Amino acid sequence: MSKAKTAGQPLSLEAVRQRIDALDTELLRLVDERASLARTVAAAKEAAGDGGKFGLRPAREAAILRRLIAAERVAASPSLVVRIWRELIGDSLVSQGPFHISVWGGKDPARTVEFARHRFGAAPPLATLAKPEDALAQARTPGGVAVCALTPDSAWWGRLLAEPRVKVFAALPCLNAWGPMSALAMAAVDIEPTGDDRTFWVTDAPESAAVVQDALSRDGAAGTLVAEASGLKLFCLAGFYQRDDERLARAPGRLSGVIGAAPAPLDV
Numbered sequence: 001m002s003k004a005k006t007a008g009q010p011l012s013l014e015a016v017r018q019r020i021d022a023l024d025t026e027l028l029r030l031v032d033e034r035a036s037l038a039r040t041v042a043a044a045k046e047a048a049g050d051g052g053k054f055g056l057r058p059a060r061e062a063a064i065l066r067r068l069i070a071a072e073r074v075a076a077s078p079s080l081v082v083r084i085w086r087e088l089i090g091d092s093l094v095s096q097g098p099f100h101i102s103v104w105g106g107k108d109p110a111r112t113v114e115f116a117r118h119r120f121g122a123a124p125p126l127a128t129l130a131k132p133e134d135a136l137a138q139a140r141t142p143g144g145v146a147v148c149a150l151t152p153d154s155a156w157w158g159r160l161l162a163e164p165r166v167k168v169f170a171a172l173p174c175l176n177a178w179g180p181m182s183a184l185a186m187a188a189v190d191i192e193p194t195g196d197d198r199t200f201w202v203t204d205a206p207e208s209a210a211v212v213q214d215a216l217s218r219d220g221a222a223g224t225l226v227a228e229a230s231g232l233k234l235f236c237l238a239g240f241y242q243r244d245d246e247r248l249a250r251a252p253g254r255l256s257g258v259i260g261a262a263p264a265p266l267d268v
Contacts, residue, residue: 090121
């Protein structure tokens with residue numbers, strides 16, 4: 001006669017598999033319920049006359065993911081959490097209205113496409129374009145998002161100084177664990193502070209990056225050079241800065257300005 005299993009005895013492999021199957025069924029039910037709620041939101045927007053409005057809300061997405069990453073977990077890594085919820089959010093946005101992505105990846109388009117999919121999921125249609133200007137043009141269309149690589153031979157980001165609506169709202173990848181910042185995402189959406197942000201600022205200052213950084217530092221702003229090309233410099237500033245911030249107005253350069261802001265990496 002076999003002894004009864006004690007409370008602390010590990011489950012058998014078969015029991016673990018049965019538990020996984022049960023969880024998969026419950027996860028599918030919850031995912032399906034979430035997807036149906038997204039369609040309810042779409043119907044409500046349509047009834048309110050906002051059916052054609054782009055539903056992307058970067059600040060809310062950052063708040064959702066930070067809350068989930070901060071929640072107590074046993075084994076789910078931040079990478080797993082972010083990838084699952086990015087897919088859910090992307091699918092929800094597609095169901096609510098127009099949403100399409102245009103990618104310019106420089107000499108390594110596959111890497112930029114990979115980061116774009118990590119950020120926006122597999123649901124929105126994605127096209128790769130030959131020029132960053134073409135991607136930015138698509139960002140001006142309803143539901144358009146441009147994702148452009150940061151390369152040493154292109155100052156495409158300088159064009160955003162003349163853009164009335166299209167702004168940077170995300171830096172890719174969104175997790176430090178996935179590597180250093182290598183691309184920016186732009187769209188005609190409202191940029192709101194999230195509590196931990198990075199502002200992107202362009203200047204034509206002829207001084208070295210170190211001189212510009214020192215000038216910013218003396219005025220209480222911490223900046224790091226991200227890219228430099230065609231006589232322009234792109235800096236990443238710690239914090240959320242408005243376009244009319246006096247500290248930036250006093251910084252070196254005759255032509256300068258904020259081109260957007262993005263949440264800091266979610267795993268900092």
